[in-house]
Amino acid sequence: MxxxxxxxxxxxxxxxxxxxxxxxxxxxxxxxxxxxxxxxxxxxxxxxxxxxxxxxxxxxxxxxxxxxxxxxxxxxxxxxxxxxxxxxxxxxxxxxxxxxxxTDGVGARKALERVAEINNSRILVLGAGGAGKSIAYELAKFTHVTVLNRRIGKALPLQNFGIEVGELTKDNLRRELKDADILINATPVGMNGNDSLVPREFLRKELVVMDIVYSPLTTKLLKDAEKAECTTVDGLxxxxxxxxxxxxxxxxxxxxxxxxxxxxxxxxxxxx
Ligand SMILES: NC(=O)c1ccc[n+]([C@@H]2O[C@H](COP(=O)([O-])OP(=O)(O)OC[C@H]3O[C@@H](n4cnc5c(N)ncnc54)[C@H](OP(=O)(O)O)[C@@H]3O)[C@@H](O)[C@H]2O)c1
Incomplete structure (x- = not known):
């Protein structure tokens, strides 16, 4: 400089x-x-x-x-x-x-790598907005990634990078979470402190759960994940x-x- x-x-x-x-x-x-x-x-x-x-x-x-x-x-x-x-x-x-x-995708990958092995894991990303897209694209260079989004059309271009996409429904969420090793919330849901897209009963302790929302630092999803004894990563x-x-x-x-x-x-x- x-x-x-x-x-x-x-x-x-x-x-x-x-x-x-x-x-x-x-x-x-x-x-x-x-x-x-x-x-x-x-x-x-x-x-x-x-x-x-x-x-x-x-x-x-x-x-x-x-x-x-x-x-x-x-x-x-x-x-x-x-x-x-x-x-x-x-x-x-x-x-x-x-x-x-x-640098959003690399930032998310490095945050996850603090606690999780990414290679050969199955990653589920919720959200295909700016952040969700960047994160899914980066992680798909290393492993299997599925993205569920409220409006499926927005997620479709991610298929060009070998990413599976689907609509964010309760049934799809339950099914995808059965096989997932890592769950990432890349939507703003959770910013109000009270909401989560993931019913608590879908969380099991083998899951690594990351929320990219950082205010509040511990979102409802992360609180539920802690109760379910999951490993958690906050958005900060x-x-x-x-x-x-x-x-x-x-x-x-x-x-x-x-x-x-x-x-x-x-x-x-x-x-x-
Ligand atoms: N920690 C970090 O470094 C970092 C970096 C970037 C962003 N963020 C945070 O990440 C969040 C998303 O940011 P973004 O830039 O990706 O926003 P964005 O481009 O506006 O995308 C928002 C995404 O969330 C989905 N969504 C919004 N409300 C929803 C709801 N009620 N139910 C289900 N899905 C919903 C949208 O689905 P549709 O496509 O169907 O509308 C879209 O996929 C924000 O809270 C932002 O502050 C954090």
């Missing part, structure tokens, strides 16, 4: 609850980088303008809802993964050339691993994940 101050940020809307500025600014401080990271709330119609400003002023930025797919045609180059799933969450500015990556692990991948793309530095998680948990506690 050069020595002059460098501008980074996150583009999305709304952004009130994003943890990215606090995490990345803490990383800049810890690793002695003269960088600053800001939240840039950008509504849909302003995205092309924001991207052109970023091209001039920013060394790198994250992209979040609702722009992960809309930004794709505005970039100059895409990583192979971002190109395959047509979704970007991290951009690197290489001397005015904006290169898009997607994915958040820090995907952020760490982005930081590595910008700086070349492999960061301390525990440090990132501590910073994020402190912020979550303060905001509750």
């Amino acid at each position: 050069r020595d002059e101050p460098q501008l980074y940020g996150i583009i999305g809307y709304p952004l009130e609850h994003t943890l990215s500025p606090v995490i990345h600014n803490a990383l800049f401080k810890r690793y002695g980088i003269r960088g600053s990271y800001f939240a840039f709330p950008v509504r849909g119609e302003m995205l092309p303008v924001a991207v052109n400003c970023a091209r001039i002023f920013m060394r790198g930025f994250n992209v979040t809802m609702p722009h992960k797919e809309a930004i794709v045609p505005l970039l100059d180059e895409l990583s192979e993964d971002a190109s395959n799933i047509r979704s970007v969450n991290t951009v690197v500015n290489k001397n005015g050339k904006l290169v898009g990556y997607n 692990w994915m958040l820090v691993y995907q952020g760490a991948e982005g930081f590595r793309l910008w700086s070349g530095i492999k960061v301390d994940i525990s440090f990132m998680r501590r910073v994020a948990i402190d912020r979550l506690r303060k905001s509750q």
Whole structure:
């Protein structure tokens, strides 16, 4: 990295609850980088303008809802993964050339690898939105993945990557969970603290259960999974691993994940 101050940020809307500025600014401080990271709330119609400003002023930025797919045609180059799933969450500015990556899938895989063997496992993902798609695509490079989604049509393109897809119904969920080793909730269900897509009686202790929702940190699904003695992984692990991948793309530095998680948990506690 050069020595002059460098501008980074996150583009999305709304952004009130994003943890990215606090995490990345803490990383800049810890690793002695003269960088600053800001939240840039950008509504849909302003995205092309924001991207052109970023091209001039920013060394790198994250992209979040609702722009992960809309930004794709505005970039100059895409990583192979971002190109395959047509979704970007991290951009690197290489001397005015904006290169898009997607670190959500790798972040989820690394979070899971803390507690589970992925190769030869059977993974069931609930949700085929931006996050579910990225996670299923990444994990399918290693093992068998099934995705159940409320609207089946949205999941169908995942078949191109060898992923099985189905409609998210109670019967399909029960059947798929019988054979699954790992269950991932990649829908927002659980954010209100009370709801879960998975009836508690479907959970058995051999399952590894990951929820990518991170606020609340322990969702209803994870509470039920703990009661059923499953191994659990909360969404903050994915958040820090995907952020760490982005930081590595910008700086070349492999960061301390525990440090990132501590910073994020402190912020979550303060905001509750
Ligand atoms: N931990 C992390 O690092 C991380 C990273 C990214 C996202 N997230 C979280 O993951 C969640 C999903 O994000 P996203 O970007 O994938 O959102 P998205 O693109 O809007 O997709 C949402 C998905 O959830 C499904 N869904 C929504 N409400 C549902 C309901 N009531 N019942 C069944 N399915 C439902 C949608 O199904 P349909 O297609 O049928 O509408 C869709 O598949 C959000 O809570 C987000 O904050 C966490």
